[in-house]
Amino acid sequence: MAKDIWEKKNQICPLLKEPEVYNPDTIDLLDNENARNYWLPCLEAMVERFTNKAGSLNPDNPEASEIAKICYQEFQDLLAKIKSDPLALKPLSIRTLLEFNEDNLRSHNLKDAWHMQKESESLQAFQEFNDRLIDIDSINDFEEKWQELIKGALAGNVFDWGSFAVSSLLETSTRFGFGEAMKTIERRPWFHDNFDVWITHLNRQPYKCVVIFVDNAGVDFVLGVLPLVREFLSLGSKVILAGNSSPSLNDVTYSELNVYCCKAAEYCNVIKNAISTGKLVTVENGQHGPCLDLTSLSPELCNLIKASDLVILEGMARAIHTNLDAKFTVDSIKMAVLKNEWLAKSLGATQFAVIFRYEPAA
Structure with a gap:
């Protein structure tokens, strides 16, 4: 099911107290510059490490390495936008950055890159x-x-x-x-x-x-x-x-x-x-x-x-x-x-x- 379709059907956890004030993100990278300066290069390095492993993780997909490189570049492009304008991704958090990377891999047809591992x-x-x-x-x-x-x-x-x-x-x-x-x-x-x-x-x-x-x-x-x-x-x-x-x-x-x-x-x-x-x-x-x-x-x-x-x-x-x-x-x-x-x-x-x-x- 496409992400935007099933997200529309998703619901609030019935066990959550005061969902109106709930915030899933422990660290707000928009307001916390020190955290932003650490996590942006940290997550970039994580995506790069995967890019270097993509071929060996997906030996049955001859395009895996090339897809990973494309996705890495697009992740870098997003980070560059965020550095000049932190409002380029809303909300700006570790969660949304990781979701962007995963959605990007799937959109380029690398649907479960870690399956064999x-x-x-x-x-x-x-x-x-x-x-x-x-x-x-x-x-x-x-x-x-x-x-x-x-x-x-x-x-x-x-x-x-x-x-x-x-x-x-x-x-x-x-x-x-x-x-x-x-x-x-x-x-x-x-x-x-x-x-x-x-x-x-x-x-x-x-x-x-x-x-x-x-x-x-x-x-x-x-x-x-x-x-x-x-x-x-x-x-x-x-x-x-x-x-x-x-x-x-x-x-x-x-x-x-x-x-x-x-x-x-x-x-x-x-x-x-x-x-x-x-x-x-x-x-x-x-x-x-x-x-x-x-x-x-x-x-x-x-x-x-x-x-x-x-x-x-x-x-x-x-x-x-x-x-x-x-x-x-x-x-x-x-x-x-x-x-x-x-x-x-x-x-x-x-x-x-x-x-x-x-x-x-x-």
Whole structure:
């Protein structure tokens, strides 16, 4: 479906408190010159890195490299306009710049530039999936088990090709895997750490319905999110997984969610039974970029989540670049690893610091 068509049908998140004052963008690049001077060249470098990889990422498309170069030039042209007139893109934010780049790639017929990479990394991650479940099941203590699950979700989120620090590491090291990522997660207390308050609530009263806005394919989703989903299901919760409507970077899409959940069901009866009984549901989120605008969700998602009592936003794009200050009428968790040094410092943290922000229903 064309972007302009399905965006007209999108709706405001029914769980959003005071949507009339909601702003998806944590950083306004129009009013913040220092942030603008950092993020414009940072995002330009990200697009350039993809341009250099486009051919190897899309070996079946002989035009991939040339298309990427054209899109890179058009992105540079936009940045040049913004430097002379910051009102050239409204609103001016990390979200809208990333959406422009993704829409540009699709308009030039490079529809899912990271598909083969996502598929390869996901299949490789599933080779470790069963062992990960066994490790989690070996933990009997409720709080210790959930802390391991949250730490695993954070470690999985490290695998983000949109982050310069991480992509450089992944490109130069063949040994950096889930185990190594677990070691990068800082020891508690984390930079922002409401885990103890949340786990006390969870132990007392499990959630009826949890909606998770997922981030990356591969290790992030398979070894990070799916074990978390499994444990919520084991507590009796219904789980709704919301994935991108359109491809963006290495983010998992709605169509890929279905494939990966069916694959997980081959290893796990809890997930298999949840799919067959409707306790585990996948749905598209209505987004065409890596960020999340809660005033533009798919109607299907809005209908499904009306009965939810916990919202989880995973990853920097959905929980930090956008929605860090969003308030909900139900409990919410915003969790991410700060993989960008400038952003971490702007929040008073260090690179690879952890944010686990639990906010009770407003």
